[in-house]
Amino acid sequence: MNIGSLPFPPLRRGRAHEVCGPGSVFFALAQAARIGGPLLWVAESWQTERINPAGIAALIDPGRLLLAEPRDQTEALAVTEEALRSGAVPLVVTELTKPLGLTPGRRLQLAARDGNATALSIIADRLENGGAGSNAAETRWHCAPVFDAVFDAAGSTLQRWSLIKNKSGTLEGWHVRWDAQTHRLDLVSPAGERPGPEAAPG
Amino acid sequence: MFDGMHRRIVSIWFPRLASDRALRLRPVEAPFALSLTRAGVERIHCLNLAAVSRGLHRGMGLADARALCPDLLSRPADPAADARFLRALCRWATRYCPWAGIEGEDGLVLDITGAAHLFGGEAEMLADMRARLLRAGIAARLGLAATRGAAWALARHGEGVAAPGADPLQALGHLPVRALRLEEDTAAALDRLGLRRVADLAARPRAPLARRFGPELLKRLDQALGTEAEAIAPVAEPPHYAVRLSLPDPIGLVSDVMAGTGRLLEALCARLKDRQDGARVLRLTLNRVDGDSRQVELRLARPLHEPARILPLFERGVAGVEAGFGIDRLRLEAVQVEPLPPCQTGFHGGDRTDGLDDLISRIGTRIGLENIRRFLPADSHIPERSFLIAPAAWSEPGRAWIVPHPRPLRLFPPEPIAGTGPQPPGRFRWRRMTLETARATGPERIAPEWWLEDEAWRSGLRDYWRIETRQGRRLWLFHTPQAPGWFVQGEFA
Numbered sequence: 001m002n003i004g005s006l007p008f009p010p011l012r013r014g015r016a017h018e019v020c021g022p023g024s025v026f027f028a029l030a031q032a033a034r035i036g037g038p039l040l041w042v043a044e045s046w047q048t049e050r051i052n053p054a055g056i057a058a059l060i061d062p063g064r065l066l067l068a069e070p071r072d073q074t075e076a077l078a079v080t081e082e083a084l085r086s087g088a089v090p091l092v093v094t095e096l097t098k099p100l101g102l103t104p105g106r107r108l109q110l111a112a113r114d115g116n117a118t119a120l121s122i123i124a125d126r127l128e129n130g131g132a133g134s135n136a137a138e139t140r141w142h143c144a145p146v147f148d149a150v151f152d153a154a155g156s157t158l159q160r161w162s163l164i165k166n167k168s169g170t171l172e173g174w175h176v177r178w179d180a181q182t183h184r185l186d187l188v189s190p191a192g193e194r195p196g197p198e199a200a201p202g
Numbered sequence: 203m204f205d206g207m208h209r210r211i212v213s214i215w216f217p218r219l220a221s222d223r224a225l226r227l228r229p230v231e232a233p234f235a236l237s238l239t240r241a242g243v244e245r246i247h248c249l250n251l252a253a254v255s256r257g258l259h260r261g262m263g264l265a266d267a268r269a270l271c272p273d274l275l276s277r278p279a280d281p282a283a284d285a286r287f288l289r290a291l292c293r294w295a296t297r298y299c300p301w302a303g304i305e306g307e308d309g310l311v312l313d314i315t316g317a318a319h320l321f322g323g324e325a326e327m328l329a330d331m332r333a334r335l336l337r338a339g340i341a342a343r344l345g346l347a348a349t350r351g352a353a354w355a356l357a358r359h360g361e362g363v364a365a366p367g368a369d370p371l372q373a374l375g376h377l378p379v380r381a382l383r384l385e386e387d388t389a390a391a392l393d394r395l396g397l398r399r400v401a402d403l404a405a406r407p408r409a410p411l412a413r414r415f416g417p418e419l420l421k422r423l424d425q426a427l428g429t430e431a432e433a434i435a436p437v438a439e440p441p442h443y444a445v446r447l448s449l450p451d452p453i454g455l456v457s458d459v460m461a462g463t464g465r466l467l468e469a470l471c472a473r474l475k476d477r478q479d480g481a482r483v484l485r486l487t488l489n490r491v492d493g494d495s496r497q498v499e500l501r502l503a504r505p506l507h508e509p510a511r512i513l514p515l516f517e518r519g520v521a522g523v524e525a526g527f528g529i530d531r532l533r534l535e536a537v538q539v540e541p542l543p544p545c546q547t548g549f550h551g552g553d554r555t556d557g558l559d560d561l562i563s564r565i566g567t568r569i570g571l572e573n574i575r576r577f578l579p580a581d582s583h584i585p586e587r588s589f590l591i592a593p594a595a596w597s598e599p600g601r602a603w604i605v606p607h608p609r610p611l612r613l614f615p616p617e618p619i620a621g622t623g624p625q626p627p628g629r630f631r632w633r634r635m636t637l638e639t640a641r642a643t644g645p646e647r648i649a650p651e652w653w654l655e656d657e658a659w660r661s662g663l664r665d666y667w668r669i670e671t672r673q674g675r676r677l678w679l680f681h682t683p684q685a686p687g688w689f690v691q692g693e694f695a
Contacts, residue, residue, distance in 0.1 A: 022674070022675055022693070023695060025611045025612055025695070026611060026695035029611070038558055040561075045573065048614055048615055049612055049613075049614040050612065050613055050614070051611060051612055051613075052585070052589075052609055052610055052611060052612060052613040052692060053577035053579075053588075053589045053603065054585070054588045054589060054603065054605045054609040055605075055608075055609040055610045055611040055612070055613075055692070055694070056611055057603040057605045057609075058605070058608070059611075061602075061603070062577045062579075062589075062600075062603055063576070063577075063599035063600055063603075064599075065576065065577060066558075066562070066574060066575075066576055066594055067574065067575045067576065067577070067591070067594075068565055068569065068573065068574050069569070069573045069574075069575065070568075070569045070573065071569070075568065075569055078568060079565050079568060079569060082561070082564055082565055082568065083561055083565065086557065086560070086561045086564065087557070088557035088558045088560065088561040089558065089561065144674050145674040145675055145676055145694075145695060146674045147640050147641075147670055147671065147672050147673070147674050149640070157676075157694070157695045159695065178695065
């Protein structure tokens with residue numbers, strides 16, 4: 001993975017980030033591929049929609065993934081904080097099912113700083129419009145797959161990644177494509193020359 | 203120094219071990235029996251003297267026993283506790299001699315060779331044993347002889363002492379052949395032949411007996427009569443992983459309890475390390491001044507015996523304990539132990555997973571150790587069975603994943619959509635979105651695994667399609683030709 005040469009900032013370490021949109025899982029896994037090492041994925045146990053190890057094998061080795069299945073969001077956040085603070089995992093992905101309050105958001109940020117680990121919260125689709133994100137997050141991304149009429153279907157995973165909140169920079173959007181053969185993320189072309197997020201639902 | 207003929211062996215038989223143990227805990231006067239369910243029938247396992255005198259016996263159905271004796275009290279038996287009790291008795295027996303062993307389910311065997319004089323002689327020693335057991339409320343029969351077999355026979359079939367140096371047949375001759383520790387069939391067959399007593403058997407020529415009953419019978423006879431040696435092995439004490447600390451003044455601060463726990467851990471871990479074991483589950487019992495007690499259980503992601511790594515994991519549990527008026531006793535026990543042989547650590551990455559294991563333990567104290575899992579590859583082409591989810595604490599990361607066909611990043615229970623025919627619908631509604639199929643790749647046919655019963659695959663074959671919609675979302679659809687219908691089961695990146 002060669003994300004370093006891409007013109008957008010990688011997720012800053014020791015910070016809490018957020019991602020929403022239908023491409024969130026892809027975004028999280030692409031970050032995991034870049035960061036490397038073990039990955040803790042926190043998802044509440046009652047959820048029926050699950051990440052599929054056979055599917056993520058194209059992006060990262062599923063053996064790196066640890067799943068934590070707490071009962072509710074309170075436990076999920078506690079687990080996330082614990083994992084961030086321990087510093088044993090460089091990236092903790094948490095699937096949020098409820099809006100994140102100010103205090104928990106800030107606590108995540110502090111825990112990420114203490115353990116010098118990256119926190120990434122996935123905001124569920126139905127929460128997107130309810131302002132579910134936390135003020136404390138360093139960045140918030142919106143990720144959606146984009147239909148690509150030109151490119152060959154095999155391995156095509158064109159996505160639009162838009163930075164919709166950034167505490168230390170400007171907002172921007174990029175089109176990226178995962179190259180399954182070389183296991184790297186390619187920047188496709190400057191945003192604007194491609195169908196934008198208005199073409200993607202949600 | 204002692205050859206076989208000079209040995210002196212005591213056999214102790216506890217004819218009512220289970221009921222004696224139960225009655226020591228809660229004494230009753232009435233007829234009493236312990237019941238055990240065997241093959242669906244509740245039968246009497248052990249009973250007290252009052253019940254025996256009413257005509258009840260072992261192995262009788264409990265319902266029959268109640269009919270004979272309506273005031274019978276009964277409790278379920280606990281064979282595991284009985285076995286523990288027998289082990290405790292065995293430990294007690296080492297006060298007489300160092301060589302004490304367990305014999306069957308309800309007996310002990312002691313090699314008192316050269317020890318009897320410490321108690322003033324054999325008769326005095328036996329009297330002492332009898333008196334102490336009687337005081338403890340345990341019925342016992344004692345046999346003393348020069349061989350283990352003879353002592354066994356005397357304890358169970360005619361309590362007595364075979365004098366040293368005398369012909370063993372004198373003491374054993376009048377006992378029934380069952381006293382030779384024979385199989386039930388052999389004893390019955392001997393009975394039919396009229397060989398009822400040990401003396402009858404010993405008088406017969408050996409060769410025909412061996413031909414008829416096999417070498418086992420003669421071996422038992424020789425063991426009893428002392429012509430064949432038999433060893434007595436002392437029971438090895440199972441390692442005991444518990445330590446405790448009593449405090450002169452009660453403590454209540456978390457830091458104090460943690461300091462005490464740290465001291466206990468040092469001692470416990472030293473013991474674990476000696477035997478190359480590692481604790482998997484630890485239990486800390488905090489006894490409060492008011493007589494109440496609190497327990498903190500710690501389950502570890504990996505067997506450990508390093509106090510420094512275990513102690514911080516206790517913090518969360520200890521902080522949650524209500525100390526009341528103070529805690530004056532701490533007890534730490536390794537409830538579950540696994541072998542942990544020393545292994546060589548490499549130059550690189552040797553300790554890298556340690557932090558992760560500690561993290562698993564730490565999260566485990568919050569959400570339960572079995573709720574932290576990992577994926578393992580499985581050998582199935584059914585999408586939802588192509589992987590296993592195993593508790594991370596009891597599994598290792600699996601081997602390489604081989605995925606021959608592209609699979610979605612997310613799977614969910616199939617959600618029906620409108621669609622007809624074997625070709626994917628051009629337009630469909632899913633999750634309140636109208637989606638247009640722009641490109642469809644497929645079909646990939648997956649057949650149900652007929653050797654497994656799976657409710658979800660009742661609809662038969664599935665033809666899977668990868669759909670790229672004009673709206674961007676990439677879905678995994680399948681069609682069931684045998685029970686026509688279209689479903690969405692997953693989403694690609």
